[in-house]
Amino acid sequence: MPASAHQQRILTAGLAVGLVALALWQGGILVLAALLCVCALGQWEFTAMFRPGPEHKPLRITGVALGAVMLLISKVGGPQAALWTLAACFWFLALRFLIRYSADQHNADFTDELILMAGTLYLPLMLQFCLALSTCEIILVLLSTAVSDTAAYYSGTFFGKAKIWPQVSPKKSWAGSIGGFTGCIAAVTAYGTSLGSAPLPAWLLLGAVLNVGAQLGDFFESALKRKFLVKDSGTLLPGHGGLLDRIDSLLLALPCYALFKQAFPLFT
Numbered sequence: 142m143p144a145s146a147h148q149q150r151i152l153t154a155g156l157a158v159g160l161v162a163l164a165l166w167q168g169g170i171l172v173l174a175a176l177l178c179v180c181a182l183g184q185w186e187f188t189a190m191f192r193p194g195p196e197h198k199p200l201r202i203t204g205v206a207l208g209a210v211m212l213l214i215s216k217v218g219g220p221q222a223a224l225w226t227l228a229a230c231f232w233f234l235a236l237r238f239l240i241r242y243s244a245d246q247h248n249a250d251f252t253d254e255l256i257l258m259a260g261t262l263y264l265p266l267m268l269q270f271c272l273a274l275s276t277c278e279i280i281l282v283l284l285s286t287a288v289s290d291t292a293a294y295y296s297g298t299f300f301g302k303a304k305i306w307p308q309v310s311p312k313k314s315w316a317g318s319i320g321g322f323t324g325c326i327a328a329v330t331a332y333g334t335s336l337g338s339a340p341l342p343a344w345l346l347l348g349a350v351l352n353v354g355a356q357l358g359d360f361f362e363s364a365l366k367r368k369f370l371v372k373d374s375g376t377l378l379p380g381h382g383g384l385l386d387r388i389d390s391l392l393l394a395l396p397c398y399a400l401f402k403q404a405f406p407l408f409t
Contacts, residue, residue, distance in 0.1 A: 165276050172279075173216055176268050179388060180208040183264045186374040186385045190365060191256045200253055204260045207233075211265040216272050223269050230261050263392065270395040277408060281332055282398050285351040286390040288328040289321040290359075296320020310363035318356060325352035338409040347401055351394045358393030362386065 164175040188201045207230050215223040234254040241249040271279055297317025305315050326348030333344035362385060366374065375383025401407075 165279060168276060172271070173212070176271055177209055177212055179384065180212055180264050180268050181205045182375075182377060182384045183388060184208045184260045186377075186383045187260045187263060188256060190369045190371060190374060192253070200257070203237075204257050207257060207261050208265040211261060212269055212272075215265075215269040220269070220273065223266065227261065227266060231258060234258055267392040267395050270399045273399070275408065277336060278398070278402075281329065282351065282391065282394055284332060285325050285329050285348065285398075286355045286394050289325040289352050289355040290390055292324030293317040293321030293356075296324075306360060309360050309367065313360075313363070321356065322349070322352045325349075325355070333407065337407050339405055339407045343405045343407065347398070347405070347407070350397050350401055354393040354397035355390035358390045361393075362389035 164171045184204045184207075185201050188197070188204045192200055211223060211226045211230065214226045218225075234257055238249065238251050238254050274282070293313070294317065296319065297312070297314045300316035300320070301314025303315045304311060305313050305318050326345055329348035329351060330341070330344040333339060333347065334341060337344065339347075362374065366372070373382025374385035377384050
């Protein structure tokens with residue numbers, strides 16, 4: 142990567158960290174607002190990969206609206222409300238299909254609705270787990286994905302030769318994967334033993350679980366981009382690509398953390 146592009150990447154990352162830190166410091170409505178913005182931009186990019194072009198703008202707006210509704214209802218009613226909202230989203234999309242099908246039986250299919258449903262499962266359903274986490278826990282998950290990505294990037298850049306899954310992501314190497322795995326475990330363990338109440342083995346295991354989730358999330362988005370022949374999900378973040386390129390790891394790490402904390406009390 143050229144020096145100017147690398148500096149741009151660092152500057153963008155620094156600005157993003159500052160905005161996230163401000164939201165977490167203020168808490169409350171600002172965290173919800175940040176989640177709504179992240180969800181909206183992520184869903185826009187996700188839907189645009191399947192349906193590019195200005196003619197599909199209404200479809201992308203519909204996806205953004207569904208995501209906002211899910212997050213807002215989840216904020217008020219909790220995880221159970223999120224499930225009811227997910228069911229309501231499906232039947233709203235089913236009605237949307239019925240209306241389109243009745244107007245044009247030969248050309249209407251259920252593909253657009255499936256894309257919107259997948260986007261709702263992929264972004265707002267995953268992001269709503271943040272609403273049940275404390276600031277300390279959100280920082281932990283963000284730290285795990287940031288360290289995973291950063292350690293993998295530099296380990297792969299300097300030592301990566303053997304590719305881990307070239308059909309899905311041709312640039313990712315075993316060295317990068319191992320570097321990210323090791324860095325994540327170290328960061329989560331250091332953070333957890335300093336601020337948490339769980340024993341050391343729990344933090345070591347959590348670091349491993351979060352990194353595996355982060356890497357799988359990254360691979361999934363990489364496969365989508367290769368399927369649709371796009372380098373990045375968007376151009377929002379200079380030096381990084383789209384927003385979805387930055388949060389793909391987080392979207393699987395969040396439910397992994399939420400599930401893990403059900404088995405191990407991590408913070409008291």
